[in-house]
Amino acid sequence: MENKPTVLVVDDEFGVLQSFKMVLKDEFNVLLAATGADAIDLFNKNAVDLVLLDILLPDINGLDLLEKLKDLDSSIEIIMITAVKDIQTAVKSIRMGAYDYIVKPFDVIEVLKVIKRALEKRDLIRKVIYLKNELVRFNYFEEMVGQDEKMIRVFELISMFSQTDGTVLIQGESGTGKELVARAIHNRSNRKDQPFVVINCAAIPPTLMESEIFGYQKGAFTGASTTVIGKLEIANKGTVFLDDIDSLTIAMQSKLLRIIQEKEFEKIGSRKIVKLDVRFVAASNKDLLQMTAKGEFREDLFYRLNVLPIDLPPLRKKKKDIIILVKHFLELYSRNTGNPVKEISREAMEVLIKYDWPGNVRELKNLVERLTTIVKGSVINLADVSLLTNRKKGDIQGTRLKEAVNLFEKKYITEVLEKVSFNKGEAAKMLGIHRNTLINKLNELGIKF
Ligand SMILES: Nc1ncnc2c1ncn2[C@@H]1O[C@H](COP(=O)(O)OP(=O)(O)OP(=O)(O)O)[C@@H](O)[C@H]1O
Ligand SMILES: [Mg+2]
Known part of the structure; x- marks a missing residue:
C-alpha cells in the first residue's frame, strides 16, 4: 500500500461504500467493510488511521463496534455515519469517544474536512506523547544523568552549541562533569567521527607544552631527532579540549590566542604554516574572569574562549x-x-x-x-x-590512622593556605616545611585551589 493514511469505511449499503471509495481514494488507502465482523477483521490486519462507521449495521450495533475498536486501539479516531433520524445516537457516540459524525446524504467537501481534522488531532497527540518521552529521556543525556532544572538547561546548551563551531568555555568546580560535557558536545557535532583530543594544561610541564601542542620538525633543536606531530595537528577536523586552561602560562596564553584567532600556526623549526580546522572547547575549575582581574589570565583570551559559556553547578x-x-x-x-x-x-x-x-x-x-x-x-x-x-x-572511629592523619593534614594545610591567601611560600614558612615538600603534599592529599 502507498504511504497514505488508511481509512476504514464500515457501512452495509454497497452504494455508500462505493461513493466513499470514490471520494477518498486519491488521498487515502481505503478499506471497505459491510459488516461488523469484516470491520474488526480488517482493523486487526491493517494499520488503520481512521474509521468511518455506520451506526446501523446488520450484525452489530454501531456503538458497540465503536467500543470494541476503541478497546483495540484507544488512540484510533472514529467518525460516525448516520441518517438524520439517528442524530440522537450520533450525539451519544461522541460521548463514547467518537471524533465526530457526518449525516447521510453527505457532502464530499465536508467529509474530507472532518477526516483531515481528525487525522491532525491524532498526529498532534502522537507528537505530544513523543515529546513527553523526549523529556523523560532527558534524565539520560549522552552519559550524563540529571533532572535538576540546572542540568536540563546544561543539556539544552550542549544540544545547541554542538550544532555550531563556536568556542565553548565550561566552568565548574572539580568533579562536576566538565569533561563529560566537552565529550557530549563533540559527540553530538558533525565532527563526531573525527578526533577528540585532550590537552591537559595542568599536567604538561610548561617547558614541554609548546612541543606537545605544536609538534616540531626534525632538527628543530638539539634532541629533536624525529618530526613530532603536535596535538593540534592530530585534532585537525575534530575537537580540541583544553582542560584546566587556567594553568597555562601567560606566554602560552598569548600563543593560544593567536591560534584561535587565526586558525593556523607554524611548526617549531619549520617555516611551514599549518592550517587548522578545529573546534575548541576549554574547561576551568577556577573563575577565569576573576583571574583576569588579578592579571593571571589574559582578558582577550578569556573573551575569545567565553563565546559559548556553560556553567556546571556543584552537586x-x-x-x-x-x-x-x-x-x-x-x-x-x-x-x-x-x-x-x-x-x-x-x-x-x-x-x-x-x-x-x-x-x-x-x-x-x-x-x-x-x-x-x-x-x-x-x-x-x-x-x-x-x-x-x-x-x-570528627567521627573517625574505624578510620585507619594513616587516613585520619591525612584528613587532619588536609584540613590544617587548607586553613593555613587560606590564612596567607594561598601564597605557597608563606604557607610553607608557617608550617615549617620546605616549599617543595608542601607542593608534594598538596598533590598527595589532592588539595586543589
Ligand atoms: N551528570 C553526571 N552523570 C553521570 N556521571 C557524571 C555526571 N557528572 C560527572 N560525572 C562523572 O563524574 C566524574 C567526574 O567528571 P569529569 O571528569 O567530567 O569532571 P571535571 O569537571 O572534568 O572534573 P575536574 O575539574 O576535576 O577535571 C566522571 O567519572 C564522570 O563520568
Ligand atoms: Mg576534568
Whole structure:
C-alpha cells in the first residue's frame, strides 16, 4: 500500500461504500467493510488511521463496534455515519469517544474536512506523547544523568552549541562533569567521527607544552631527532579540549590566542604554516574572569574562549539529582561486576542528600564504588554510609590512622593556605616545611585551589 493514511469505511449499503471509495481514494488507502465482523477483521490486519462507521449495521450495533475498536486501539479516531433520524445516537457516540459524525446524504467537501481534522488531532497527540518521552529521556543525556532544572538547561546548551563551531568555555568546580560535557558536545557535532583530543594544561610541564601542542620538525633543536606531530595537528577536523586552561602560562596564553584567532600556526623549526580546522572547547575549575582581574589570565583570551559559556553547578546546588546519580552508579557498578544491583536504605540516602559533596559527582561516584565493594549484603545501610561520609564531623572511629592523619593534614594545610591567601611560600614558612615538600603534599592529599 502507498504511504497514505488508511481509512476504514464500515457501512452495509454497497452504494455508500462505493461513493466513499470514490471520494477518498486519491488521498487515502481505503478499506471497505459491510459488516461488523469484516470491520474488526480488517482493523486487526491493517494499520488503520481512521474509521468511518455506520451506526446501523446488520450484525452489530454501531456503538458497540465503536467500543470494541476503541478497546483495540484507544488512540484510533472514529467518525460516525448516520441518517438524520439517528442524530440522537450520533450525539451519544461522541460521548463514547467518537471524533465526530457526518449525516447521510453527505457532502464530499465536508467529509474530507472532518477526516483531515481528525487525522491532525491524532498526529498532534502522537507528537505530544513523543515529546513527553523526549523529556523523560532527558534524565539520560549522552552519559550524563540529571533532572535538576540546572542540568536540563546544561543539556539544552550542549544540544545547541554542538550544532555550531563556536568556542565553548565550561566552568565548574572539580568533579562536576566538565569533561563529560566537552565529550557530549563533540559527540553530538558533525565532527563526531573525527578526533577528540585532550590537552591537559595542568599536567604538561610548561617547558614541554609548546612541543606537545605544536609538534616540531626534525632538527628543530638539539634532541629533536624525529618530526613530532603536535596535538593540534592530530585534532585537525575534530575537537580540541583544553582542560584546566587556567594553568597555562601567560606566554602560552598569548600563543593560544593567536591560534584561535587565526586558525593556523607554524611548526617549531619549520617555516611551514599549518592550517587548522578545529573546534575548541576549554574547561576551568577556577573563575577565569576573576583571574583576569588579578592579571593571571589574559582578558582577550578569556573573551575569545567565553563565546559559548556553560556553567556546571556543584552537586550541593543540585541536590535533586543525588538520588538518581546514586541509582545510576549502583547500576553501573553492578553491570561492571556482574553482581545484582544493590539497594540503599532511606536513612542512608538521606545522609547522602545532606552531605555537601566538596568533590562533587566524582566524589559521589567514588563513594558508590567503594560502597559496592565494602558492603557484602544486598542493602547499603546507614552505618555503611556514615563511616565514609561523616568523617569531617570528627567521627573517625574505624578510620585507619594513616587516613585520619591525612584528613587532619588536609584540613590544617587548607586553613593555613587560606590564612596567607594561598601564597605557597608563606604557607610553607608557617608550617615549617620546605616549599617543595608542601607542593608534594598538596598533590598527595589532592588539595586543589
Ligand atoms: N551528570 C553526571 N552523570 C553521570 N556521571 C557524571 C555526571 N557528572 C560527572 N560525572 C562523572 O563524574 C566524574 C567526574 O567528571 P569529569 O571528569 O567530567 O569532571 P571535571 O569537571 O572534568 O572534573 P575536574 O575539574 O576535576 O577535571 C566522571 O567519572 C564522570 O563520568
Ligand atoms: Mg576534568
